[in-house]
Amino acid sequence: SQTIHQWPATLVQPVGSPLSLECTVEGTSNPNLYWYRQAAGRGLQLLFYSVGIGQISSEVPQNLSASRPQDRQFILSSKKLLLSDSGFYLCAWSVRGSGNTIYFGEGSWLTVV
Amino acid sequence: GQQVMQIPQYQHVQEGEDFTTYCNSSTTLSNIQWYKQRPGGHPVFLIQLVKSGEVKKQKRLTFQFGEAKKNSSLHITATQTTDVGTYFCAGRAGTYKYIFGTGTRLKVLA
DSSP: OEEEEEEOOOOEETTTTOOEEEEEEEEEEEEEEEEEOOTTTOEEEEEEEETTEEEEEEEOOSSSEEEEETEEEEEEESOOOOOOEEEEEEEEESSSSSSSOOEEEEEEEEEEE | OEEEEESEEEEETTTOOOEEEEESSOOOOOOOOEEEEESSSEEEEEEEOOSOOOOEEEEEEEEEEESSSSSSEEESSSOOGGOEEEEEEEEETTTTTTEEOOOOOEEEEE
């Protein structure tokens, strides 16, 4: 069966510090990969999606970036965090192709102080 | 850009009462999905609707896709405390990505 792992689960970072959230998917090949952000009590905002290694589509211009160094690995990064980057970050995957269910990881709570 | 709005934003109901959340897209959708997020958890897929006017049921949950494929609804009959959470619709925007609605947070009072 397929599983998705995301870490760390929680982190508290000072303003201006770097960020790295990592996500891996097991049990499938060539998945579509996604990063979503959910501000406290708010909806889900699509940040990045990827349909293949090295292929990243950015949805919202900001100080975050994403990379896909391997087929089932998706990384969310920032060089300098802002207070507004605080939120719940969710990695997700779906089977390659369109119209498929999105499976979410457990999420990472980021608090920028 | 494409927007998907949900109403209401919040809903408090007494256990046993019915609940409905509505999802509206600014553009026609090829399909729509519904997800449930329990407090502190991650969204979990509930169902997908594809056809115009489609209606699907899962026990006490009824999902409907509008004729114009720009809106959808989720109706829960006789809510239970286990129904607590935030319900999201998600519309497909392009080939690979889904845009999630703003969500409706449901609280059920025992």
